Amino acid sequence: MINSFMEQAIRLAVANVRSGKGGPFGAVVVKDGRIVAAGVNSVTTANDPTAHAEVIAIREACRILNAFQLDGCEIYTSCEPCPMCLGAIYWARPDRVYFAATAADAAAAGFDDSFIYEELKRAHSERRIPLEPCLREAGQEPFRAWLQNGNRISY
Numbered sequence: 001m002i003n004s005f006m007e008q009a010i011r012l013a014v015a016n017v018r019s020g021k022g023g024p025f026g027a028v029v030v031k032d033g034r035i036v037a038a039g040v041n042s043v044t045t046a047n048d049p050t051a052h053a054e055v056i057a058i059r060e061a062c063r064i065l066n067a068f069q070l071d072g073c074e075i076y077t078s079c080e081p082c083p084m085c086l087g088a089i090y091w092a093r094p095d096r097v098y099f100a101a102t103a104a105d106a107a108a109a110g111f112d113d114s115f116i117y118e119e120l121k122r123a124h125s126e127r128r129i130p131l132e133p134c135l136r137e138a139g140q141e142p143f144r145a146w147l148q149n150g151n152r153i154s155y
Helices: 002-019 053-065 083-092 101-110 116-121 139-146
Strands: 027-032 032-040 072-078 096-101
Touching: 002 027, 002 032, 002 053, 002 072, 002 096, 027 053, 032 053, 053 072, 072 101, 083 116, 096 139
Parallel strands: 072 096
Antiparallel strands: 027 032, 027 072
16 A cells, blocks of 8 residues: 555656646545545746645645644655655654655755755854844734734644
8 A cells, every 4th residue: 555655656657747836745644545635846837945745735635634744644755855845744744755766865866955954954144045033022912912822722
């Protein structure tokens, strides 16, 4: 079963490239032995740098399942997730992620995200895109409001 889901993710990635609609990445979300949602990379067609296959599949699966977490789900992706997708995966909390190609394979094809991992190790002000703190005290107000909200849904 695992191989058939992975094969589907890979087929989606290949079809996406051949169609000219996006990059060589595909992903499927599986629950109870069936595909709930799928996604392909559409960064350039959607003009959306977050339109990675895993993010699209997660968004669609959450919509279909009417949930903000993917409990009981598995994600099959044609390539090891990038840092952004990995963050989305951890927030979605699937049970497991399977991947085919590695980050090194992606880098060899021109999709090298290792610089992001290096950037995260740098001080905010020393990054290629510096992060500058401002109005920190005012920035606490949303958290105070959150903590006071008796109807909040924790995640």
